Amino acid sequence: MIQMALAALKTQLKNFVQSMFDEGVLDSQFSQIQALQDSSNPNFVDEVITLFCTDAERIITELNKYLGYQSVDFSKLDTYVHQLKGSSSSIGAHRLKLACVNLRQASDDRSKEGCVRALNSITREYCLLRSKFQTLIQLERSIIALETNRQ
Amino acid sequence: MGMAAESQFHVLAVDDSIIDRKLIERLLKTSSYQVTTVDSGSKALEFLGLHEDDTTNPSTPCVSPNNHQEVEVNLVITDYCMPGMTGYDLLKKIKESSSLRDIPVVIMSSENVPSRISRCLEEGAEEFFLKPVRLSDLNKLRPHLMKTKSKDQHQKQEKQEEKSAFQSPKQQQQEKEEHQQQQQASNNKRKAIEEGLSPERTRPRYNGITTVV
Numbered sequence: 312m313i314q315m316a317l318a319a320l321k322t323q324l325k326n327f328v329q330s331m332f333d334e335g336v337l338d339s340q341f342s343q344i345q346a347l348q349d350s351s352n353p354n355f356v357d358e359v360i361t362l363f364c365t366d367a368e369r370i371i372t373e374l375n376k377y378l379g380y381q382s383v384d385f386s387k388l389d390t391y392v393h394q395l396k397g398s399s400s401s402i403g404a405h406r407l408k409l410a411c412v413n414l415r416q417a418s419d420d421r422s423k424e425g426c427v428r429a430l431n432s433i434t435r436e437y438c439l440l441r442s443k444f445q446t447l448i449q450l451e452r453s454i455i456a457l458e459t460n461r462q
Numbered sequence: 463m464g465m466a467a468e469s470q471f472h473v474l475a476v477d478d479s480i481i482d483r484k485l486i487e488r489l490l491k492t493s494s495y496q497v498t499t500v501d502s503g504s505k506a507l508e509f510l511g512l513h514e515d516d517t518t519n520p521s522t523p524c525v526s527p528n529n530h531q532e533v534e535v536n537l538v539i540t541d542y543c544m545p546g547m548t549g550y551d552l553l554k555k556i557k558e559s560s561s562l563r564d565i566p567v568v569i570m571s572s573e574n575v576p577s578r579i580s581r582c583l584e585e586g587a588e589e590f591f592l593k594p595v596r597l598s599d600l601n602k603l604r605p606h607l608m609k610t611k612s613k614d615q616h617q618k619q620e621k622q623e624e625k626s627a628f629q630s631p632k633q634q635q636q637e638k639e640e641h642q643q644q645q646q647a648s649n650n651k652r653k654a655i656e657e658g659l660s661p662e663r664t665r666p667r668y669n670g671i672t673t674v675v
Binding site: 359366400403 | 489
């Protein structure tokens with residue numbers, strides 16, 4: 312019985328991740344991360360996603376703060392976007408990474424308006440990603456719970 | 463675990479990004495390396511037993527400059543772009559240090575800038591990896607680690623031989639020349655890598671991802 316439920320959950324997870332690939336929300340780097348998870352590190356994907364989200368939220372908060380000032384410190388902005396772009400790339404968050412590239416460009420152009428638009432886009436992409444990641448994590452945890460039960 | 467500690471290589475990973483530290487740690491452990499991660503170049507130097515201002519000031523309490531020998535590091539892998547001390551600065555400091563210069567250093571960067579790559583290789587970096595780093599990249603580390611290991615063993619053997627029998631000056635000269643030849647060979651290899659940057663260093667990031675609607 313548990314065997315069937317486990318198989319069903321795994322298929323659900325696989326399809327869900329595939330849909331994220333298809334939408335361009337995730338790229339192949341995420342597969343690399345999944346491949347690093349094994350029985351000795353069963354929570355690896357969960358941990359990476361959690362770290363990523365905490366860090367991304369920290370950065371987006373800072374970006375909002377610095378963009379809120381009368382006189383924008385574009386180099387500060389750039390430093391933060393660079394960090395977010397790096398993390399996005401490392402976790403395979405493809406669309407979020409592209410949104411970061413846009414903010415970088417607007418920052419290089421010293422365009423406050425452009426930066427505000429780009430940051431809105433980043434926020435949208437991040438919220439979408441986070442919501443999907445939450446589903447993903449729930450599936451992962453259910454799978455682990457069943458596998459632990461089985462033992 | 464029955465495995466002897468000396469058969470495992472110890473890698474020091476330096477990156478200011480918490481996600482990248484987590485990833486590189488997992489990648490290295492999966493490749494059976496012992497790993498220590500730090501979040502800055504200055505912490506890396508501290509761990510290696512070197513201080514940024516290594517001036518002899520007897521009044522400042524400091525860690526013994528030789529403690530890195532107790533925590534042996536076989537390779538340093540570092541991010542390029544870090545606040546404060548960059549990976550390049552760290553590389554320079556390591557190569558300028560008489561006690562640390564033999565430790566192989568690998569640089570990682572999210573940006574593919576050819577001048578940056580050649581600058582690092584010129585300064586003595588063994589490899590330059592584009593981020594995100596993959597398991598297949600880490601396979602390139604082994605030869606550099608094996609080289610150091612065999613050199614260490616050679617040095618240990620030398621010391622033992624010196625203890626048992628006093629060497630003639632001629633023998634010493636021969637060994638010195640051999641060592642210099644080895645150095646020259648590895649320098650030539652580095653130049654070859656520089657001049658013909660292999661496509662691997664500039665690999666494309668996406669493998670046929672469908673475009674966003």
